[in-house]
Structures are given as C-alpha cells and as structure tokens.
Amino acid sequence: MYEQFYGLDERPFSITPNPRFVYLSQRHQDALAHLLYGVGQGGSGGFVQLTGEVGTGKTTLCRLLLEQVPEHTRIALILNPMLDPPELLRAICAELEIDLEGVGGLQDLQSRLNHYLLDCHARGERVVLIIDEAQNMSREGLEQIRLLTNLETNTDKLLQIILLGQPELRLLLARPELRQLAQRITARYHLDPLNQNECEHYIRHRLAVAGAERCPFSRDAMKALFHASGGVPRLINIIADRALMAGYAHELERIDAHTVHEAAREVAGDAWDEGSGWLRGVLATIVVLLILAGGGALSWTMLKTSEREAPGTRPAWMTILDEADMSLAASELASQWPELDAESILRACAGEVDEQAACRLERGSWRFIQRLGLPVILRLGADEPALLVLVGLNEHQALLSHRGQEYRVPIGQLDRRWLGEFYVVWPDRGEILRVGDESPRVAQMKQLASRVPELEWTGSIDARYDDDFAAWVSRFQRLHGLTVDGMIGPATRLHLGVPHESGPSLATSLDGV
Structure with a gap:
C-alpha cells in the first residue's frame, strides 16, 4: 500500500522470514557463533543452550545455522518437543530417515538409533539434534535426551544436542532433578533484545534492502519505535509496518513519534474504535476524501496500483x-x-x-x-x-x-x-468417553486412532475403553497440546478427525474456484 509513496521496491517490515533482510547485531553474531560451536567439534558431545524472548530472532538464527552446517553433518530438527520419550525418539529417527520397520518399544528405538550413530561415526559424519521450543519439554523428555549423550565410543560422543527456547528453559534446567543435564551444558547464550543503537541500524538496514533512498522515520520516531517494541525485532517489524501505513494515509513525508505511538497502541489492541482499527479508519477516511476531492495530492494511479486495489477504493474483500x-x-x-x-x-x-x-x-x-x-x-x-x-x-x-x-x-x-x-x-453432542465405557463409538475412536501417522494405535479395534487406550489418548492429547486427561471429549475428537467423516473439507486446490 505505501511502497510507492515512500520509494520502496517491497515491504521492508514483513514478519515473514526473508534471508535478504537478515540483520545480525553483535549479540546475534555471538549467538550464531555459539550454535556453530555446538555443531562443530567444539561441542564435545555436550549440550549447547540458546535462550531468548519471543521474537528476538532464535528461529532466524536456526535457519542461518542450517545454511552453514559443515559438510558431513546430519541434522535432526525437532519443532514440537511436547512428546513422551518413545514419541521423541521416533521423531528423531524420522528426521534422520532411520528405518523403523519392525521396531517395537523404547529399547528397540534406542538400539536402532545407536546403530545409526555408530555407522555415521565410522563414515566420519557428525549427527546434531536441534530441539526448538525446548521450554515445553517434559522432565521425562529432557531425561531421555540426556541419556542420548551417553551414546559414545571410547574417544567421541556420537550425538551433539542444541536446545533453543524461551527464558523459561533456564528456569526449567535449574531444577534440582535436572542437575545432571545442566552439568552437561558446555555453552550457554541468552539472546537479549536490540539496544537503541542496534534498533536504529536494524530499521535502516531493512529499509535499504527494500530499496529506500532515504529513511522516512524521524529521529524521535526511531526512539519511539525502540521504546514501543522493547528492541524485539518482531515487534519492531509490526509497529514500523503499521506506522508506514498510517504515514501513507496522512501523506507524511516523515513519520513522527506520535504516528509510531498510535501504531504501537493499535498493535497492542487498545486503540480500536467501533469495531475498526485506527489505521483502517484513517485509510477509509482518506480514500473517501480523495474520491470527493477528485484525487487530491495522491494520484488515482497510486491509489489503484497499491495492493492491486479494485477500481474505486479497496480490494473487493476489504x-x-x-x-x-x-x-x-x-x-x-x-x-x-x-x-x-x-x-x-x-x-x-x-x-x-x-x-x-x-x-x-x-x-x-x-x-x-x-x-x-x-x-x-x-x-x-x-x-x-x-x-x-x-x-x-x-x-x-x-x-x-x-x-x-x-x-x-x-x-x-x-x-x-x-x-x-x-x-x-x-x-458434536458433547459426550465424554472414558475408561469403562463400551460402545460402537469407542470402536470408532480406535479405528481413527489407528490412522494417526505420528502415533498409530496398534491395539485391538474393539468397543472397550480400557487403560491401554486411555494411555494412548493421553499421549495423543499431549502431542496436540490438549488437556491431558485420557478421556475423549469434543476437542480430542476434533484432532482425531471425527468431523471429516461427514463434513466439508477445507479446499487446498483453488484452481478454477
């Protein structure tokens, strides 16, 4: 919408990760160095821990790490660590493309993984396990990955582990019952938000990549952006994008601190009026005035071409x-x-x-x-x-x-x-299925459970809700972030796929629609 007005080739503050826009402050460079240390020989088979607040750039650093891994390195990346030990091992094996045909319980999984690691070591390959959002791991899951560091030869550890997480991860690993794991952490780094000087460099960097010949933010607006975002890159992007949109609506050559503060208030959700956002209201008002005034200072060409708007005002859906x-x-x-x-x-x-x-x-x-x-x-x-x-x-x-x-x-x-x-x-009628129930509805749930790809139910498909099935339901609920109670209510039925048996499907191919 505002790109042409400010002489930009594209939006500079999209929250979608784009490698061209990556800005590495000194602390980001230090954090990346710690991760590369962990992937290389420096990790020595211990844990490497990287923590940081939401939006500070941990995922971006992980992407950069994956682009820079040394040759002969195999990576297993776990994005959903809310798994019990067998599920966690299965997920790791799936990432490493280990054949699990005929594998049964936990011991079989550990044995198959150990053989794989020994084969990689014999070929001179390193294996690295990266676990994102590690603060969500259970104590049992953390203990399981600690045991994985026991896999070794006489001279080398077979697996290097990197833990990425929010600050809660530090508190989690400080618990007395996890001291054995904490003692194996060989490198720690906490990624703080940007300081004021880095925040300004970050903003100017992204504007330059987007083609800006000048910075549309005043010095006071830069300070306001820093204070409103706390130096968190993701929040900087969101607030700056909203401020540019408002600046375009007001035809501001330079965006001031007031505009940034209003944009920050909208992002925080406390400046919406009568069901429509402050910026949306500003834009609608400006468009109406332009129509009534015959175009005003903004040309119809600009109005029509921004965001591929329909003739008259906005895209039809808006x-x-x-x-x-x-x-x-x-x-x-x-x-x-x-x-x-x-x-x-x-x-x-x-x-x-x-x-x-x-x-x-x-x-x-x-x-x-x-x-x-x-x-x-x-x-x-x-x-x-x-x-x-x-x-x-x-x-x-x-x-x-x-x-x-x-x-x-x-x-x-x-x-x-x-x-x-x-x-x-x-x-859904809201019924709750639990241990002791016996009905065709239970058999239906077991049939659906047998089709779950990441956690297949391998028991009998009968009408009895027994303890084994309740245990499977608990694991399934934990996997999907549901309340873990071992009972099947509406939410669990939703994730099992019950509505798909007779209901509509979300279209994924929009050709010809």
Whole structure:
C-alpha cells in the first residue's frame, strides 16, 4: 500500500522470514557463533543452550545455522518437543530417515538409533539434534535426551544436542532433578533484545534492502519505535509496518513519534474504535476524501496500483470487513455443514452448551488450519474483529466466503490483519468417553486412532475403553497440546478427525474456484 509513496521496491517490515533482510547485531553474531560451536567439534558431545524472548530472532538464527552446517553433518530438527520419550525418539529417527520397520518399544528405538550413530561415526559424519521450543519439554523428555549423550565410543560422543527456547528453559534446567543435564551444558547464550543503537541500524538496514533512498522515520520516531517494541525485532517489524501505513494515509513525508505511538497502541489492541482499527479508519477516511476531492495530492494511479486495489477504493474483500460479524459468519458456516444451523453455531461459540455443535477458539498458523482441514471462522483484527469464513487455503491464497460469495485473497494481505485466532466448528453432542465405557463409538475412536501417522494405535479395534487406550489418548492429547486427561471429549475428537467423516473439507486446490 505505501511502497510507492515512500520509494520502496517491497515491504521492508514483513514478519515473514526473508534471508535478504537478515540483520545480525553483535549479540546475534555471538549467538550464531555459539550454535556453530555446538555443531562443530567444539561441542564435545555436550549440550549447547540458546535462550531468548519471543521474537528476538532464535528461529532466524536456526535457519542461518542450517545454511552453514559443515559438510558431513546430519541434522535432526525437532519443532514440537511436547512428546513422551518413545514419541521423541521416533521423531528423531524420522528426521534422520532411520528405518523403523519392525521396531517395537523404547529399547528397540534406542538400539536402532545407536546403530545409526555408530555407522555415521565410522563414515566420519557428525549427527546434531536441534530441539526448538525446548521450554515445553517434559522432565521425562529432557531425561531421555540426556541419556542420548551417553551414546559414545571410547574417544567421541556420537550425538551433539542444541536446545533453543524461551527464558523459561533456564528456569526449567535449574531444577534440582535436572542437575545432571545442566552439568552437561558446555555453552550457554541468552539472546537479549536490540539496544537503541542496534534498533536504529536494524530499521535502516531493512529499509535499504527494500530499496529506500532515504529513511522516512524521524529521529524521535526511531526512539519511539525502540521504546514501543522493547528492541524485539518482531515487534519492531509490526509497529514500523503499521506506522508506514498510517504515514501513507496522512501523506507524511516523515513519520513522527506520535504516528509510531498510535501504531504501537493499535498493535497492542487498545486503540480500536467501533469495531475498526485506527489505521483502517484513517485509510477509509482518506480514500473517501480523495474520491470527493477528485484525487487530491495522491494520484488515482497510486491509489489503484497499491495492493492491486479494485477500481474505486479497496480490494473487493476489504469492503465486507465492516459488516463481517459473528451472526453472518455463523450463517455462512452453517451453509457448509448440513447438520448445523446458525443458532447452534452462535450458542456453541458463545460458550453455551449446545446439543448439536461444538466450537473452539483456537490460535495457530495457516499450516495448523490446513492440518485441521475444516472451514473455520477467522478473527481479523483486535477488540471487535471482523469475522469471515475461510473455505479454502493454499500456500499463496485464501478463499473467503461471505453472503454466498467467494473472495480470493493473497495470504500477505490477510497476514496484516490476522493475529492467529480462529473458531473451528463441527457437529458434536458433547459426550465424554472414558475408561469403562463400551460402545460402537469407542470402536470408532480406535479405528481413527489407528490412522494417526505420528502415533498409530496398534491395539485391538474393539468397543472397550480400557487403560491401554486411555494411555494412548493421553499421549495423543499431549502431542496436540490438549488437556491431558485420557478421556475423549469434543476437542480430542476434533484432532482425531471425527468431523471429516461427514463434513466439508477445507479446499487446498483453488484452481478454477
């Protein structure tokens, strides 16, 4: 939207990782050096620990590390460490492409991994295990990876382990029961946010990469950006992007501190007015004034070309945001589910008990929605968000449905408004299945459990809910971040895939739609 106005080739502050925009402060360089030390011979088979607040750049450093690993190095990257020991070992083996045919329990997994590591050592190869979000690991999971460091020859450790996590990881490893693991950490580094000087260099660097010939932020605006973001790169990106959008709407050649503060307030969610954001209101007002004034200072060419806007004002899908409430979304979603009506959906999503529908407010990524595979209601914005039904999704586009009409939307446009929250709705009477139950419904759950790729149920497909199946359900719930109680309620049924048996599917191929 603002690129042409500020002489940019592209948006400089997108939160999507882009290697061209990487800025390495001195602390980021030091952190990367610690990671490379761990991958190389310097790790000596101990643990390397990198911690930092959310958004400080740990994932970016991990990407850089993977691009710089030495030759003859094999990497296993675990992104979801909320696993019990057997599941964790299976995930590691899957990352290393170890054949697990015929492998049974924990001992078999350890034996197969040990043989693989010995073979790699004989070929002169190093094996490195990287665990992201390690603060979410259970005590049992941490103990299991400590035991992996016992795999060794007479002269060398066979596995190097790197732990990435939020500051809570340091507190976790300080517990007395984990002191054996803590003693094996050979390198520690905590990634702090940028200081004020680094923050300014970071902003100028990203603007330069995006093609800017001058910096549109005043010196006071730079200071305001630092204080509003706390020096956290991800927050700098979000606030700076909003400030540039507001500057464009106000035709500001230089963005001042006031504009940054207003942008930061919107990002924090406390400056939205009457269901529409401050920036959205500013933009709508400016567009109307331009139309009434015949274009004003901004040319129609600029107005039409920014973000591929439809003739007149905004992209077609944005014109429905102001009326996109929960009532309309419920009606639209009900048209996707023959078994549901809008009233049931509204009751369920309001937290009331409904005999027909279940509704969960989830938070996740586009990939998470694709994994669920169902149409969902997106919450776009903060406070009083616009609510739109998502019926299709691929890597580049989303398909929204409103009042029976479908709108194709580039993912990048939605990313500016979507904070990751959505409602998922499906038919469910709310029954709870538990140990001691015996019914065809239990057999149905076991049948679905036998199809779970990462945690296949290998027991009998009968109608009895026994202790073994309850234990499997607990592992499944832990894997998906659900309440671990060993019982099957609506949320567990959702993740098992029950709604897919008769319901609509989220379209993934949008060709011809």
